[in-house]
Amino acid sequence: MVPTTRRWRRLVTALAGAALVASGLTLVPSPASAAPELLSQGRPVSASSTEHGGTPAAAAVDGNTGTRWSSAAADPQWISVDLGSSTAITRVSLNWETAYARSFQLQTSADGNAWTTIATASGVLGVQDITVSATTRHVRVHTTARATQYGVSLWEFQVFGVRNTSGPIVRVAEFLADCPFSHRLPDDPIVAPNLPGGSHMHSFFGNTTTNARSTVESLLAGTSNCNPGTDLSSYWVPTLYADNQPVEPTGTTFYYLGEGVRDDVIARIKPFPLGLRIVAGNARATQPDASTISRWSCLHAGHVGASKDFVNCPAGTMLESYLDFPQCWNGRDLDSPDHKSHMAYPVNADCPATHPVPVPKLRQVLRYPVNGDPARFRLASGAGFTMHGDFFNAWPEAELARRVRDCINPIIKCGADGRP
Numbered sequence: 001m002v003p004t005t006r007r008w009r010r011l012v013t014a015l016a017g018a019a020l021v022a023s024g025l026t027l028v029p030s031p032a033s034a035a036p037e038l039l040s041q042g043r044p045v046s047a048s049s050t051e052h053g054g055t056p057a058a059a060a061v062d063g064n065t066g067t068r069w070s071s072a073a074a075d076p077q078w079i080s081v082d083l084g085s086s087t088a089i090t091r092v093s094l095n096w097e098t099a100y101a102r103s104f105q106l107q108t109s110a111d112g113n114a115w116t117t118i119a120t121a122s123g124v125l126g127v128q129d130i131t132v133s134a135t136t137r138h139v140r141v142h143t144t145a146r147a148t149q150y151g152v153s154l155w156e157f158q159v160f161g162v163r164n165t166s167g168p169i170v171r172v173a174e175f176l177a178d179c180p181f182s183h184r185l186p187d188d189p190i191v192a193p194n195l196p197g198g199s200h201m202h203s204f205f206g207n208t209t210t211n212a213r214s215t216v217e218s219l220l221a222g223t224s225n226c227n228p229g230t231d232l233s234s235y236w237v238p239t240l241y242a243d244n245q246p247v248e249p250t251g252t253t254f255y256y257l258g259e260g261v262r263d264d265v266i267a268r269i270k271p272f273p274l275g276l277r278i279v280a281g282n283a284r285a286t287q288p289d290a291s292t293i294s295r296w297s298c299l300h301a302g303h304v305g306a307s308k309d310f311v312n313c314p315a316g317t318m319l320e321s322y323l324d325f326p327q328c329w330n331g332r333d334l335d336s337p338d339h340k341s342h343m344a345y346p347v348n349a350d351c352p353a354t355h356p357v358p359v360p361k362l363r364q365v366l367r368y369p370v371n372g373d374p375a376r377f378r379l380a381s382g383a384g385f386t387m388h389g390d391f392f393n394a395w396p397e398a399e400l401a402r403r404v405r406d407c408i409n410p411i412i413k414c415g416a417d418g419r420p
Contacts, residue, residue, distance in 0.1 A: 036090050036160035040081045040139070042227055042416030044178060046251030046299065046318070046367045047071065047079040051151050056180030057250055060157040062227045068097050071143075071151035077101075079157060080140035082112065084413060088135045089161035092119075094128045097153035101143035108136035113300045115140060123147060173258025173266050175407040175414040177233075179206035179226040181248040184239055187212035190277045190339055190390050200238060200283075200380040205252050207234040207394060216275040219394035227416045232394040235364065237321075238283065238381040242370045251299075251318075251367030256360040258408045260327065262349045269358045269408050271400040272393045273329075278362070279339040280325040281388030283381040294323040294387035299367050310374035310384035318367045319377070323389045325362040328355035360408055364389045 040061050047057035049072040057079055059067035071077040083089075092106055101123035107115040118134050123143075139159045143152045182204045185196075189212055192198035196212040204210045209222030214234065224232050235254060240247045258266040282291040288308035297306040297320045298313035305311070306322075313319050326343040328351035333342040344355035351358050370377070379386055393400075399418070407414035414420055 037163060038158055039083050039087055039089065039161050039163070040157065040159040042178070043084060044082045044176065044251070044253040044365075045079065045157075047369075048077045048250070048318075049074075049151070049369045050248075050250050051153075053181050053183070053248065055153070056225070056252075058178040058180050058227050058252075060154045063156070065095065065155050068153050068155045069157070070097065070099060070153035073146070073149065073151045075146055076142060076144050077152050078140050078142045079154065080109075080112070080138055081157065081159060083137050083139065083159065084415070086110065086135055086137050087161050087163055089132055089139065089159055091160040092130045092132055092139065092141075093156070093158040093160070094123075094130070094141065095155040095158075096123055096125055096128060097155055098125065099146065099148045099150040099153040100125050101141075101152045102145040102147040104141055104143040106130065106132060107140040107142050108134050109138040109140065110136065111302070112138045113302050115142075115300075117142075171411045172413040173269075173408045173411040175256050175403045175418050176416055177206070177226045177228065177231045177254045177256075178252065178416060179224070179231065179235055179254055180252050181205055182208045182210070182225055184246065185211055188236070188390065189214040189234075190279060190335070190392060201246070202236040202380070202390075203239045203246075203248055205235040205254075207232050207392075210234040210236065210392070214392065216394060219392065220396075228399075228418070230396060230399045232396070234390075234392040234394065236390045237364070237366065238379040238386070238388065240368055240370075241378050241380070243376050244378075247368050247370055249321075249366040249368050251365070253365045255363040255365065256403065256408070257363055258360065258411060260324075260349070260361055261346050261351070261358060263411065265346075265350050265358050266411060267409050269360060269404060270329075271397070271404045272359050272395065273334060274393060274395070274397055275334045276329070276359075276391075276393040277335045277339060278325050278343055278391045279388060280323055280362075280364075280391075281386075283386050283388045285382075285386050288385040292385045294321060294385075294389075296321055296384055296387075298371070308385045310377045312374055313371035315371060317371050319370050321364070321366045321368070321387055323364040323387065325364070325389065325391060327359055327361040328352065329357040329359050330355045331357040360404065362391055
């Protein structure tokens with residue numbers, strides 16, 4: 001969209017704020033006595049599509065009314081948020097940009113696969129509050145018709161409710177960062193440092209300044225599109241192509257976990273050292289084998305099953321990639337000649353003696369808005385089993401240490417802000 005269009009949209013939004021028309025639902029504000037909690041901010045989010053890299057799904061749950069998610073110009077579209085656990089929800093607030101939905105459904109799901117419609121409404125320009133009553137983990141806005149020739153766009157997608165504190169405590173050692181697609185370059189500052197164009201095409205997430213010449217110092221001086229913005233780390237993967245056209249993920253979540261080792265090992269987990277570089281997966285694999293760490297699956301179609309290579313996802317679903325990084329460090333080196341030997345995976349739920357320092361397990365989850373015949377897909381590195389991920393740690397040391405201390409070591413589930 002041209003700048004003139006953006007200015008016109010903002011002007012219309014401001015003028016229309018006091019003249020909202022009634023939607024298909026009766027809009028009733030939640031009573032003050034209910035004191036609902038904002039559950040969705042900073043949570044993992046995915047969408048059917050994005051207009052471009054500057055309007056990612058994560059922008060709709062970042063608490064910033066100056067950023068937005070917008071979709072491709074087609075119907076239908078959806079955006080969903082994972083609340084982390086089954087929770088009683090009481091209200092959904094949608095802050096529509098000028099490109100609002102003429103009609104949409106609010107849907108819930110226990111597992112992110114099977115969805116139930118709990119409300120149907122006509123969209124309105126501006127803020128739209130909808131009172132609901134459901135207990136769920138996933139909440140989705142499923143738009144069926146656009147009000148303009150553009151896609152649909154939300155400044156904020158907020159879900160309010162009351163967390164269940166009466167049941168058993170779920171012990172999960174976790175915090176996360178949602179880092180949308182930033183840019184593409186044939187660069188790799190770990191494998192081919194100081195060699196612009198020296199690699200296959202990569203899709204970069206997080207630090208927006210990453211290129212072949214990136215260093216710890218340049219990343220710390222750069223900017224990030226992550227939620228939280230304090231994460232200045234860089235993450236990258238080989239670009240996915242569908243029918244030889246690049247496709248970028250619309251859901252990009254990087255989980256920092258304590259799973260895979262005993263509780264006493266979790267209590268000893270240390271923050272990544274500043275400047276640590278890790279490569280997971282095998283870009284040179286010639287077949288799916290033991291070196292294939294990544295897995296492919298389908299969002300909203302768990303019955304398809306996971307595979308080391310691309311899978312055939314049904315219409316209406318998305319292709320997912322999961323990749324776990326090693327979580328044991330040798331305690332000395334920030335990198336190694338093969339970019340892997342300084343790290344190791346646990347053995348028998350503990351770190352091996354050669355790599356005695358446990359660090360958080362980084363899990364990379366990417367959701368691509370494509371489905372269908374796997375023969376249409378390839379990575380810049382080759383077949384699906386060549387999927388790999390690169391991580392260049394540039395977390396400010398105090399912020400990362402706090403998250404490890406408050407979330408990982410005591411086995412507590414935290415959000416993007418690093419708090420329970």
